[in-house]
Amino acid sequence: MMDAMFLKRIESVIKSQKFMQHLGAEIVAVEAGKVSLELKYDERWSQQKGSFDEGVVGVLANHAAGLAAATTMQDGRGCQVAEYKLNLLTQAKGDKLVAEGRVIKSGRNLVIAETDVYIFDQGKRVNCALLLATLVAVS
């Protein structure tokens, strides 16, 4: 799902994310409190042959959580990641990664968001990582 209103709200954030552009991550879904990012496999992002580096999994998961949080920010406010924890469930070996970020709670000062990361390997979808983050709302 691609919600135009929420996409507009996070447009400036997307434009400023040069590292995501460098990686070639694409936004595949945006709605209230939810953002999904996709990253196709490239040897440059590999850790071992055929698998994504754990740091790349983390950066994608983090950005999905950050953008999901950004959809809940109003009146020009933004948010910054204060901390995150990443659990790597399986090796991320496959054709592409999809990070599904979701806001658990958006408060006045803090936003708690989580991301499930899936690895697609020859059409098979496996939950390969889990991120849980705290973001601080800034004006």
Next chain:
Amino acid sequence: MSDLIAKNPQFETVVRDSFSRQPFMELIGARMSDLKPGFCEITLDRDTRLTQQHGFFHGGLVGSVVDSAAGYAAYSLYPENSTVLTVDMKVNFLRPADGDTLVARAQVIHPGGKLYHLKGEAFSVTEGEETLCMTGVFTMMCLLGVADATSLGKDKVRAST
């Protein structure tokens, strides 16, 4: 995740027996209110001795109860002759746990070989209405051939006071 299958057909007996041997859970009055392969729920009634200075359930206690639920959700999937230990946990407190009852639920997300990954949540319940107050991720270790007993069955039993 309904496709999780218990390796031990006696998992319910094993898990509930283990829970009944946790003195800390007994001390705080926690009870196992639900158990399925890969899922566990623990319920705890409010007692002022379990609260902090604002009158909310103490945060460390909330984390402990969800940790216990996560451990047993993982243990429900373990084979016979094994035990469980927490490797790590990370929690985020969302709202004060100021209800009459605290309900902890944990679900296995990924059952690995040695390590099991789980999501855990705590709900504050007032007049039947549940409010999510804590969320977290947990990693549990599966110790094969190790007794689910004091000092992992290896050492002498510590005298209790």
